[in-house]
Amino acid sequence: MTPERYAKILRVLSKRQPTLTVLMDQVNKPHNLSAIVRTCDAVGVLTAHAVPPGGGKPLDFEGNTSQATSGSAHKWVRVQMHADTLGAVRELQGQGVQVLATHLSQRSVDYREADYTRPTCVLLGAEKWGVADAAADAADGNIVIPMFGMVPSLNVSVAAATILFEAQRQRLAAGLYGAPQLSPEELARLAFEWGYPELAPMYRERGEAYPALDDQGQMLG
Ligand code: SAM
Numbered sequence: 001m002t003p004e005r006y007a008k009i010l011r012v013l014s015k016r017q018p019t020l021t022v023l024m025d026q027v028n029k030p031h032n033l034s035a036i037v038r039t040c041d042a043v044g045v046l047t048a049h050a051v052p053p054g055g056g057k058p059l060d061f062e063g064n065t066s067q068a069t070s071g072s073a074h075k076w077v078r079v080q081m082h083a084d085t086l087g088a089v090r091e092l093q094g095q096g097v098q099v100l101a102t103h104l105s106q107r108s109v110d111y112r113e114a115d116y117t118r119p120t121c122v123l124l125g126a127e128k129w130g131v132a133d134a135a136a137d138a139a140d141g142n143i144v145i146p147m148f149g150m151v152p153s154l155n156v157s158v159a160a161a162t163i164l165f166e167a168q169r170q171r172l173a174a175g176l177y178g179a180p181q182l183s184p185e186e187l188a189r190l191a192f193e194w195g196y197p198e199l200a201p202m203y204r205e206r207g208e209a210y211p212a213l214d215d216q217g218q219m220l221g
Contacts, residue, residue: 001195006217009194012076013187014180017044019119020167023092023099025085025135026126027156028053034074035157036124041073043168044177048079049088049121076194085123085135092121093140099123101139102159103131111143116167117174124156188213 001009022040027033027050040048082088089099100114101123114120123139125131130153136142145154145162154162171177180187192210193200195217203210211219 001217003216006191006195006213009191009217010187012044013182013190013194015044015177016046016180016182016190017171017176018046018181018186019097020045020116020164020171021048021092021097021121022160022164023049023051023082023085023088023121023123024156025051025123025131026053026129027124028126032127032155032157036160037077037079038073039157039161039164040077043164045077045164046182048077049082049092050079051082051085051088053126075197085132086138089123089135089138095119097121098140099138100141100143101125101131101136102144102163103136103139103142104144105133105136105142108142108144111145111163112166114141114143116170117176120167122160122163122167124160127156191217 020043022036022045024033024036027036033050037048082091092099097119099121100111102111102125103123122143123131123135131139143163145159147153153159168177182190189210192213195213196210196219200210211221214220
């Protein structure tokens, strides 16, 4: 790893927002999934969440379409899979995360009214069906992007970007990008995994700690 590469990795990790995430509920088109993950990378989401379509196979980021459209963002944003949406919503809420469902209902508010400086998960729905009523009801709030056109909804990746960049705006104003949100240990762990992706699995398999890195990103010892 070059010192420049290491410096970039540290710069990016120092802006990661472990308290901002998305839950993609059965988003089934690879290009939408990839576009959302790419936006997650841009705003600093550390881990995204997904429920695979139809309770089926884990989402595949290895297909050419996905890689081409994500610009390899899937390498820098972990996607944690969940078996079902309600379970995932409750698990996140149990961790103190407010879940905001993108859903039109009696209690929906304009997405700009939400406070994204709080630990937040934006719940995104499938292209055909949107967010299920049960998941929207279980969420802490329902948000919508006001629409004034003939077509009633946006593409899911466009909606995700619109909302996540509002979250970025609020978090910038609150200083959440000004200091690392990851612990020093987490930052060092991820810096090794990102800088030495071919070596990291070997250390994990052996149950060994990653080597420390010097200020140029070279392994010590
Ligand atoms: N027929 C679906 C419905 O009734 O919800 C349309 C789903 S839309 C194509 C796919 C997803 O994009 C939605 O579930 C939501 O996550 C997001 N989305 C689209 N337009 C939105 C808007 N105006 N406000 C908030 N989210 C939106």
